Amino acid sequence: MRSKLVYIILFLFLSVLIFNSFIDDNPYFKITSDDVILTIPKGFPKPKYNFKNNTITPEKFVLGRKLFYDPILSKDSSMSCASCHQRIAAFAHIDHALSHGINGLIGKRNVMPLQNLIWKDAYMWDGGVNNLEVQPINPITNAVEMNETLSNVVNKLKHNKVYAEEFKKAFNDTIINSERLLKTLAQFTGLMISSNSRYDKFVEGTIQFSDTEMNGLKIFKTKCANCHKGTLFTDNSYRNNGIKPDTSLKDKGRETITNNPEDNNTFQVPSLRNVEMTYPYMHDGRFRNLQQVLNHYSNPKNFDKNYDLSLNKIGVLSEQEKGDVIAFLKTLTDKVFLYDRRFADPNMK
Amino acid sequence: MATILVAMSFSINTKANKGKLIIDFNNYVGNEILKLDSAVYKNEAGQSFSVTNFKYYVGNFHLRKADGTEYISSDYYLIKEDEQQTKQIMLNDIPEGNYVSCTFTLGVDSAHNCSGAQSGALDPANGMFWAWNTGYIFMKLEGKSPSSNLSGHTFEFHIGGYKYPNNCIREINLKTNNLIISSDKTSSIEIKTDAEEVMKTPVTIDLSKLPSVTDSRNATIIANNYMDMFSVLKINNEK
Numbered sequence: 001m002r003s004k005l006v007y008i009i010l011f012l013f014l015s016v017l018i019f020n021s022f023i024d025d026n027p028y029f030k031i032t033s034d035d036v037i038l039t040i041p042k043g044f045p046k047p048k049y050n051f052k053n054n055t056i057t058p059e060k061f062v063l064g065r066k067l068f069y070d071p072i073l074s075k076d077s078s079m080s081c082a083s084c085h086q087r088i089a090a091f092a093h094i095d096h097a098l099s100h101g102i103n104g105l106i107g108k109r110n111v112m113p114l115q116n117l118i119w120k121d122a123y124m125w126d127g128g129v130n131n132l133e134v135q136p137i138n139p140i141t142n143a144v145e146m147n148e149t150l151s152n153v154v155n156k157l158k159h160n161k162v163y164a165e166e167f168k169k170a171f172n173d174t175i176i177n178s179e180r181l182l183k184t185l186a187q188f189t190g191l192m193i194s195s196n197s198r199y200d201k202f203v204e205g206t207i208q209f210s211d212t213e214m215n216g217l218k219i220f221k222t223k224c225a226n227c228h229k230g231t232l233f234t235d236n237s238y239r240n241n242g243i244k245p246d247t248s249l250k251d252k253g254r255e256t257i258t259n260n261p262e263d264n265n266t267f268q269v270p271s272l273r274n275v276e277m278t279y280p281y282m283h284d285g286r287f288r289n290l291q292q293v294l295n296h297y298s299n300p301k302n303f304d305k306n307y308d309l310s311l312n313k314i315g316v317l318s319e320q321e322k323g324d325v326i327a328f329l330k331t332l333t334d335k336v337f338l339y340d341r342r343f344a345d346p347n348m349k
Numbered sequence: 350m351a352t353i354l355v356a357m358s359f360s361i362n363t364k365a366n367k368g369k370l371i372i373d374f375n376n377y378v379g380n381e382i383l384k385l386d387s388a389v390y391k392n393e394a395g396q397s398f399s400v401t402n403f404k405y406y407v408g409n410f411h412l413r414k415a416d417g418t419e420y421i422s423s424d425y426y427l428i429k430e431d432e433q434q435t436k437q438i439m440l441n442d443i444p445e446g447n448y449v450s451c452t453f454t455l456g457v458d459s460a461h462n463c464s465g466a467q468s469g470a471l472d473p474a475n476g477m478f479w480a481w482n483t484g485y486i487f488m489k490l491e492g493k494s495p496s497s498n499l500s501g502h503t504f505e506f507h508i509g510g511y512k513y514p515n516n517c518i519r520e521i522n523l524k525t526n527n528l529i530i531s532s533d534k535t536s537s538i539e540i541k542t543d544a545e546e547v548m549k550t551p552v553t554i555d556l557s558k559l560p561s562v563t564d565s566r567n568a569t570i571i572a573n574n575y576m577d578m579f580s581v582l583k584i585n586n587e588k
Contacts (some may be wrong), residue, residue: 053465121453130483133465136478151474180473182466259565280477 011261026349028188028341031058031065034340039256041195043203043231047118049132049190050166054183056191059170064188066166069345072156073136074146078102081139081185085289086113087343090194090334093113098287105144109251110285113278115194115337116271119232125267127238128257133186148179156219157181166336168217183251185289192343194273196336209331216328221316224297227269242303242311246284253283264307276333290329294322368587370412370440373537374428375582378545385430386585393549396556398494398504403430403544404477405488405575407521410440411452412528420444425472426469427477428542448528451538453538455575456487456518458509465587482564483508487517488575490547497560504560506547508571515565529586539582540576546578547571566575573575 021295023285025043036056040047067073071080085091093099093116099107109125123129126262129138139145158162158176167176170184201207209217218225220228229235252265267283279288287296296302298317317325376383378390378400380484389397408425420443429435462484463472477486487507510517523540532535548554552570562571 077500125482127484129480130463131465134473134478134480134483137478142482149474149476151476154474177468178472179466182473186465 009296017173021075027342029346029349031062031342033058036061036191036192041200042191044116044232045119045232046194048121049118049186051118051187054186059178060184061165061187061191061342063166064184065185065343065346067185068188069347072160073140073148073153074102075148075152076102079146081136082345084139084145084165085114089113089277089336089343091192091337091343092278094277095281097280098349099139099145101142101145102147104146105143108142108251109283110280112270113274114189115192115273116232117192118190120236122236122268124252125256127268132190133182136185150163154178154181159173188343192337194334194337195212197273197334198331199295200334210327212324213331216324217331219317219325220328223317224325226310226313227308228272233272234269236268238263238268239308239310240266240304240306241269241282241297242284242300242307243284243286244302244304246286249284251284265304266308268317272329273332274334274338276330277338279294294325298322338342357433358523366445367442368445370443370528370530371411371535372440373458373461374407374431374436374438375539375541376436377541377543378429379543382490383430383544390545392488392556393553394555396496398492398496400430400490400544400555401491401503402489402491404428405455405542406457406477406485407438407453407455408452408470409458410488412440412443412448412525412530413450413452414446415449416418418444420448423475423481425461425470427475443465445530445532448530449524450522451525451528452520452522455521455529455579457485457511458518458587461485462511469551479509484511487572488547496556498557499560504556505563506561506566506574507563507569510564510565510568515568519567519572519576521576521583523579525581525584525585528584529588531586531588532548534587534588536564537585541582543578543580543581547575549574550577555578 001236036054036058040050055125058272068081071077073080084093084099086094086097088094093111097110099109099111101107112125118131121130123132123135124138137150140148140150154177163176167180170179196205201309202209227235227237227239252264254266255261275290279289280307281293283288286294294317297314300311300316381388381390383400383403387399389399391397405428406425407428408423410422414419422440426438427435428436443485457471461467466473471485473480478490479486486506486507489506491505493502494500494504514521525538528536528538552574554574559567562568
């Protein structure tokens, strides 16, 4: 019995030793098994993506992180995922209205933030993508983004000595394929969870709101929360939010996916978590700041003719009310998430 | 008692006695063996055309005996005209006996369209995958026709979609009355896949009017056409 125990301790000790040799010395970038535990924040619903066929390990997470920050994914090795998904902006693209691609190409939609992705089962502004794992194929293959083919990315990784090593660490064999590439990326992006804003602490009862924030919350609940619902601040539906289409972009929104004319110019309701950092706003990034957003919603005369009827709840807001709502929206900024070292660029070390 | 023992040993034996089946997909246009690029064919609408690419997914094979018992292989395969080795698939561990029908899916079932990243035949890097509107392309038929007004006089049918009302998954049911699987032997079925059927029955496709189907619009028309492109040419039983 005792000798068994000794063996177990010895085994654990050795595994820790071997495990430690795999990870880098700088503690800021070090990912341990504690770092990759998925914890569902209090009050959050059951995730829709559950890692069932993609068991998270520190090595796979680290590989996903490396890929996320590596321009090898783009055709001319000039852009990585992080080129447009900046950590400090909750992985949106600060101050860029439309997505950028290789050779200075410009897309037709605003970069969406990456956060709380495992609570979604439809990705992109039009909801065309049905699984977190296959989402990155879009920016990789889109002609005005990374303009690369999936098979060529896999090819480049296969011929790269560092990746041969990293894939081996993560999967214990030498196979490199798109499934592994996509699954490790899903581990990295899937763990991007924002649930530590001042709002969350207010809900917990550990902090208090100022009068302005409190009033903003009250207005938000009656006028905005119909669409920006619940703890995720979205009902994941597709709606026409009243902005008139920019005809130069030729973007049919959700209709692109469904071919149903009723879905024309509707887009997925985005979460508002970290909204302070994800400017500019709307699917085409037309509004520079939250003030402009509030001005839009408060000006029904200017709405697109097919606007979603929920907008009628808003009515005309006073300047005071707009300011209060903005003060409330800023309580959704989650510095724990924005500065989470696990998601930092490992090339900085 | 003796009869029970005999019956038991018999059932154990049949369980252990398994054979293999090769399914050979032979791509045709009408009665001619498909030849990419150079051969010129005529479609139902009387328009001449050549084929530059022909690929399709098959899978979820069910072999059925007369008593209703089934052998099931849930794997998927991508048949590519330009890669000979993809056109022959092998099913293993089939209990011996006489099978009266072979049913399979043309396309990819809805669960596999929603399961995220996959490898092998279902690797999205195979190019039979829509990234922007997630789902597999079940069948690609591309070619050239003077009747097409697309640039280069090309035509292309990329057919997929697993959701109502644009579901293009089709179940193919072929009679295989004399297929016999014997223990440790390999029988085979030669299947004819007639690419011309993509453009006919029930709907005759006019390439001057519909040279391209690449999303859910008109996709079910083509799916209803390709439903009957398979037939059994020959069955070889190795006994």
